[in-house]
Amino acid sequence: MEFYFGGTEVNVAISIANFGGKVKHVSSISDDFIGDTAKSYLRKFGVSTSSIVRSKRPLGVYFLEVGAVMRPSSISYNRSHSAFSEIQPEMVNWQKSLKKCTWFHWTGITPALCQGGYLTLKEGLKLAQKKGIEVSVDPTYRSGLWKYGAQPKETLSDLLQYCTIFIGGINEMNEILGTDFKYSNEDFIEASQQIIEKFPSIKKTFDKIRTLINASWHKIRSRMWNGSEFRETEDLDITHIVDRIGTGDAFAAGLIYGLQNFDDYKAMEFGAAASALKHTYEGDVNFSNVDEVMNILKGNTSGRFNR
Template structure:
C-alpha cells in the first residue's frame, strides 16, 4: 500500500451539541459530530483531492470506531490510528449562541486515549516514509507533557526526513494551565521546525515573549511576521485570518498570507451573515492555504482560496468542511488560478 502524501497528527474528538439554539441539556438531546483541529484539516484536504491520512489514538470501543469510520467516509486514511482498549474518547460540549448570548464550549478530554498516549507509541521514522507534508497544531502539545513530547518529536523527525511541516498555533491557554505546561518553550520548538505557521500576532507574542502594540491589527500581524521570520530561519510562510464580530451570526472575515521573501497577499474581507456554525472555520482556512501551496497557486490566489474555504465552513453544521475545490472556486468567482511554473 502506498504511503499518503500528507499526514495529520492530533486528537479525534466527539462533539456533543445542544440542538438548535438551546442551552446545554435544556432538553434531553444532543447532536453528535466528529471533529478535532487536525482531523478537520485532513477531511478538507481529502475533499480537495489530496492523499491524506490521520495519525492518532482513539478509544478501542464503538465511540472510537465511529470516529475512525467518519474519517474513512470522507476519504481520509485511517490505518495509522491506534486503538486503546482501555482508553476513552475526548469529548466537548457545544452550546450555540444566539442574539447577545455567545456560544460556549465545555471540554471533557483529560485522560483521553490520545492525551494518555506517549512519544513511544508513534514510530515517526516509519510513519513518515514517503510522506511529503506533516500537519500539526498547538492543541496537541497543550494536552500534557507526553503528547507535547510526541508532537515535538514528530516535527523534528519530519524535518530530519525532508518532510515539510505546517503548524497551526491554536493557542488554548486553559489547556496549558491545567498541567502547568511551558507553552512558550514547547511552541518555540514546534515553530522552529515549521515551513508555514497559521498564527496571528497574539500567537507570536506567546512564542517570542514580545508585544506588538501597533494601532492597526494588520500592522501588528506584519510586525509579528517579521519577528517570526527573524527568529525561525526555516519558516517560509505565515497565514492568518482577521475576524470582526458584529453579532453572534454576523462576522466579517479577512485573511493575510506573508512570505519570508517579502510576499504579502491580502484577501478582501468577506461578510458572513446568518452563520450556521463557525467551529472549524480556522481549520478550513488552513486547509485551503495548504491546498493552494500544494497546487502551485500564487500567493494572492492561495489566500483568496483559503478565505473562501474558511467562509464556506460557516455555512455548514459540524466540525468538518466537506466541500470540493470546485465549490470553493465557485465562491471565489474565478475560473482558474495562476500556477507557478
C-alpha cells in the same frame, strides 16, 4: 444534544481529502465502539487511519453552547484523561507514518493536552525536517487546555523550530514571542518578522482575519508575510452563520491545498473562501469540494439553487 466527531487536525485532514488530497491521520483513540465509529467516520472521507493507535481510555469530548447575535458561544473541555492523553513516542512508528509524506500539519492543541502528545509530536517533526517535508503549524492557543504543567511559550517555541509555514494570528504570535502586538497590518508584519527571525526555518506567515458584526454575522479575509512582501485579500461577508466551529481549520486546509496548487495570493483567497463556506455547515468539518470553493472566488455568493 447533537454530537460530531472532530478535532483540529482531523478537520484539516477531512477537508484536504475532500479537495482530493491523500491524507493520513496520526492519533490515539478509544478501543471501543465509539473509537470504531470515529475510525469509520474518517475512512468515509478517504482519510487513512493506519497510524491510529487504540487506548482503554475514553475518547475526549468538549461541549459547546452555541451563541447568537449578542450572546457569545461557550466551550467546556473534558479531555484531561482521554485516550489521546496517554500517547507516548514509542506508540507511533513515525518512519512508517511519514512514508511518501510531502506535508505535515499540526496544531497547538496536541502539545497542550499532555506531555506525551508534545514528545510524540516532536519526534515526528524532527523526522519530517530530516526528510525535507513541508511542515505547517497552527499554534491554536487555548489557555483552558494547558493543565499538565508545561509552559505554552516554551513548548510551542521548541516545536516551531521544525516548521516552515506559520498559520496563526496575533494572539498566537504574542503568546510565542511574549509581546503585545495589536491587530493592525503593521503590527502583523512586525510580529511576522520577529517570528521568522526567531525561527529561521519558517518562510511564510498567514493569518485569517475575522471581523465580528455580531455572533451571527462575520467577515473573513486573509493576510500574509513571506519575508519580503505583505498581501491581503478582500472581505467575504457571512451574514448568517450556521456553525463557526472548525472555520480556522477550514482556512488551514484551504491554504495548504492552495499552496500546493496556486501562488501565495490565490492560496490565501482559496483558504478564506473555504473558511467562509465552513460557516454554512453544521459540525466541525468543511464538506466543500474544490469546485464549490472556486465558485465563491468567482464571485458567486448569491446562494441561488444549482439545478
